[in-house]
Amino acid sequence: MLELESVCSGYGKLEIIQSASLQVPDGAIVGIIGPNGAGKSTLLKTAFGYLVPGAGRIVFDGREIAGRRPDEIMRLGVGYLSQAGGLFAEMSVHDNLVLGGYTVSRAAKRQAIDEIYARFPIFRDRRRQLAGSLSGGEQRLLAIARALMVRPRLLLLDEPSAALAPRFIDQVYATLEALNRDGLALLIVEQNVEAILAVAHRVFVLDLGQNAFDGTPAELRASDRIRRLYLGEDAA
Amino acid sequence: MNRRALALVVAAGVALLPVLLPHPFVLTIATQAAIWALLAASWDLLSGYTGQISFGHAGFFALGAYAAAAATKHAGVSPWLGLLVGATIAAAVGLLAGFPALRLRGHYLALVTLGLAEITRLVAQNWLALTGGPFGIHDFRSFPGLPADALAYRQAMYLVVVALVAVSIAVMYHVCERTNAGRAFRAIREDEVLAQTLGIGTTRYKLLAFTLSSGFAGLAGALYAYYVQLVSPSVASAATTSLIIGMAVFGGLGTLWGPVLGALLLYGLYEGLRFVGVVYNLIAVGLVIMVFVIYLPRGLAGFRRSA
Amino acid sequence: MLESLLEFLIQGVVLGGLYALFAVGLSLIFGVLDVINVAHGEFFAIGGYLAFGAVVLLHLPGAMGVLGAAVGTFLLGLCVYPLLIAPLKRRLGGRPQGPLYLVLTLGLSTFLQSSLLAVAGGDYRRVPPQLTGIFDLGVTAVSYQRLLVLGVAALLLTGLFAFLRFHPQGLAVRAVSQNPDAAQAMGINLPRIFAFTLALGVALAGVGGALMAPLFNVYPAVGFPLTIKAFAITILGGMGNPAGALVASFVISIAESLSVMVIPSQWQNLIAFAVMIVMLLVRPRGLFGRPVPR
Numbered sequence: 001m002l003e004l005e006s007v008c009s010g011y012g013k014l015e016i017i018q019s020a021s022l023q024v025p026d027g028a029i030v031g032i033i034g035p036n037g038a039g040k041s042t043l044l045k046t047a048f049g050y051l052v053p054g055a056g057r058i059v060f061d062g063r064e065i066a067g068r069r070p071d072e073i074m075r076l077g078v079g080y081l082s083q084a085g086g087l088f089a090e091m092s093v094h095d096n097l098v099l100g101g102y103t104v105s106r107a108a109k110r111q112a113i114d115e116i117y118a119r120f121p122i123f124r125d126r127r128r129q130l131a132g133s134l135s136g137g138e139q140r141l142l143a144i145a146r147a148l149m150v151r152p153r154l155l156l157l158d159e160p161s162a163a164l165a166p167r168f169i170d171q172v173y174a175t176l177e178a179l180n181r182d183g184l185a186l187l188i189v190e191q192n193v194e195a196i197l198a199v200a201h202r203v204f205v206l207d208l209g210q211n212a213f214d215g216t217p218a219e220l221r222a223s224d225r226i227r228r229l230y231l232g233e234d235a236a
Numbered sequence: 237m238n239r240r241a242l243a244l245v246v247a248a249g250v251a252l253l254p255v256l257l258p259h260p261f262v263l264t265i266a267t268q269a270a271i272w273a274l275l276a277a278s279w280d281l282l283s284g285y286t287g288q289i290s291f292g293h294a295g296f297f298a299l300g301a302y303a304a305a306a307a308t309k310h311a312g313v314s315p316w317l318g319l320l321v322g323a324t325i326a327a328a329v330g331l332l333a334g335f336p337a338l339r340l341r342g343h344y345l346a347l348v349t350l351g352l353a354e355i356t357r358l359v360a361q362n363w364l365a366l367t368g369g370p371f372g373i374h375d376f377r378s379f380p381g382l383p384a385d386a387l388a389y390r391q392a393m394y395l396v397v398v399a400l401v402a403v404s405i406a407v408m409y410h411v412c413e414r415t416n417a418g419r420a421f422r423a424i425r426e427d428e429v430l431a432q433t434l435g436i437g438t439t440r441y442k443l444l445a446f447t448l449s450s451g452f453a454g455l456a457g458a459l460y461a462y463y464v465q466l467v468s469p470s471v472a473s474a475a476t477t478s479l480i481i482g483m484a485v486f487g488g489l490g491t492l493w494g495p496v497l498g499a500l501l502l503y504g505l506y507e508g509l510r511f512v513g514v515v516y517n518l519i520a521v522g523l524v525i526m527v528f529v530i531y532l533p534r535g536l537a538g539f540r541r542s543a
Numbered sequence: 544m545l546e547s548l549l550e551f552l553i554q555g556v557v558l559g560g561l562y563a564l565f566a567v568g569l570s571l572i573f574g575v576l577d578v579i580n581v582a583h584g585e586f587f588a589i590g591g592y593l594a595f596g597a598v599v600l601l602h603l604p605g606a607m608g609v610l611g612a613a614v615g616t617f618l619l620g621l622c623v624y625p626l627l628i629a630p631l632k633r634r635l636g637g638r639p640q641g642p643l644y645l646v647l648t649l650g651l652s653t654f655l656q657s658s659l660l661a662v663a664g665g666d667y668r669r670v671p672p673q674l675t676g677i678f679d680l681g682v683t684a685v686s687y688q689r690l691l692v693l694g695v696a697a698l699l700l701t702g703l704f705a706f707l708r709f710h711p712q713g714l715a716v717r718a719v720s721q722n723p724d725a726a727q728a729m730g731i732n733l734p735r736i737f738a739f740t741l742a743l744g745v746a747l748a749g750v751g752g753a754l755m756a757p758l759f760n761v762y763p764a765v766g767f768p769l770t771i772k773a774f775a776i777t778i779l780g781g782m783g784n785p786a787g788a789l790v791a792s793f794v795i796s797i798a799e800s801l802s803v804m805v806i807p808s809q810w811q812n813l814i815a816f817a818v819m820i821v822m823l824l825v826r827p828r829g830l831f832g833r834p835v836p837r
Contacts, residue, residue, distance in 0.1 A: 050724065069732075095714065099715070339824070352820065482653070519657040521650075523654055525650025526647060529646050529647045531634075533634070
């Protein structure tokens, strides 16, 4: 579904990703892990068009999307959740959702919002509340809900567990798994290795801007070297 | 031709201009261009080197001009001393202006300096007793001891102005390129937080930049006053600031010699276009600013570096 | 005493309408594009010239002059983002370099003002008022023209705020001003919103110019004093907060008007700048703005 091939990217003269490749099959959950500064977020931003790759190919559903703008890529069926949440903090829950449906008709928007309120009753109850006043976990769920307004086929998530209490991490990942069962593919950058290893079908390890390893969670856990370098000494 | 030889040739040319081209019009343009060069260079010290972009330099220019003119007219101060008065008063106000600048960045700093310049202009326009209001100050003597003959007067005036401008620019150049202060200025421009953590007294150096910059702008103003022998509120107008910024952008920020060259060329262009029709010269300045800011940020100085 | 107070208060409110048309547009542009438009006043002047052209040269009715000014400045404003701001943005990348954009719009201001001088000459152009006559309020008299300015300002600004609050595109504009990255992720086309918002902001100034033309006369530099005053107003209200700019416009206009009772009138203009400098020193974010990064 999504394929990155030998992508190089960075910020101006600073090259963060030297050459990274990964593939996300239809309906799969793929994780990206690695040490800080490895370029994980940068790679995700490049995939979504916030950054233009210096080299390499990015293909979604057979279409070359490298260099396209985020709003163009979004219309192809890709959603993006930034690390900081990316909510419009000064707007209400409802307005955030409405904005999520910016690209669809009023009728489709209304239906999508109804579905979201059905799935997440907490947002129906709090729909007038300012998004910035929600708790961390609620904000994360709202970001996911907002992304669902346009029924994407692939979601890019940058550290969905960041700054969340364990209870909320479980909630977020349970929601993500449920969405995946309904057919939504996920590409997740994660610092919380345990959370992603529990749900991913495949994991790519990025280090110093390059691929270091990739495989199923079981394969990762089986390798002593990977366990030591990236999973923490006492990973199961 | 190496740099030394080139510099000597240029210096000789500048010094001998009144003899090589003893035409009143040429000398007038050259003298005023020199004053603008000093003004542009002083702006570059603050905005190009230290990164504190000021939109209010017309105000310091005006302060220097008015202080000098008023001192000579009302207090009988000799013009030579008047230069010092103008420069000092402008520097003092610049130092005061530096304090709010310590806390403001980017466009807020630009706006506060713009506001100060505008206040200066309003005071100049409305405080009749001090500044002569819209008609300004006139009827004050210029430098004593200059020849009476019209042409010789211009030649002497040219030499006086150019000498003072050259010395001032040399001083600024020395500070910016050869002292710790200059290094501090650049550090502040690049990354102020980093500079602070490295132990550079950013407060002290910012204030120094403001004081030096405004002081030399005030000197330019005083020179202007004694040269034109008329000071009116228009010297503090936005057109002045626009010209200064245009000259600096044209020449290349943060190089000192760039804005000097930019001032000489742009002022030449400005006056030259006056022949074509008064209205067109500022259009060129506006175009230059826009085109250079977008496409040629290093200005003319950028061409030299790539050569 | 009370009569004087009331008289100056009313004059202040009427003036506030003009200030508001100017400052709200300026603040909106800053809020969405992060650019301070030094050339805002030139669009005011252009609006005046368009009204002059329509009414005096083409003999169209006054309302057409205002409409022409609105459309003309809007179209011209649409060109500013793609031709000037976008290329600079491309070169600078994401690095915030506010003052450079200020220098750019300063260049635009110089260019536009001197172009107007070249094309239309420096003479003051007289434009007949769209409304004649005086409205006698007892304590003071206000010309119908001035009331028209206030009325149109109220109408347009109400429309603007309603648009921002309720219309999907208005929501998009607000989204971009709050979080451009997230807005893009919603499918919002940033360059289009930037260009549109800028055009909208300067069109407000253009309408102001057309309406004020009978009162100020039209000449190339007519807009500049207003621009710098508008900076002061937007800083007071909080740069980037159009509603704040609206409130601040009236605060300043009424303060200026009332000040005549205690200081000579030529010092009126100083008030706005004094307020601006004090605000910048004490509370840079203004009354209603977001905190300013140090």
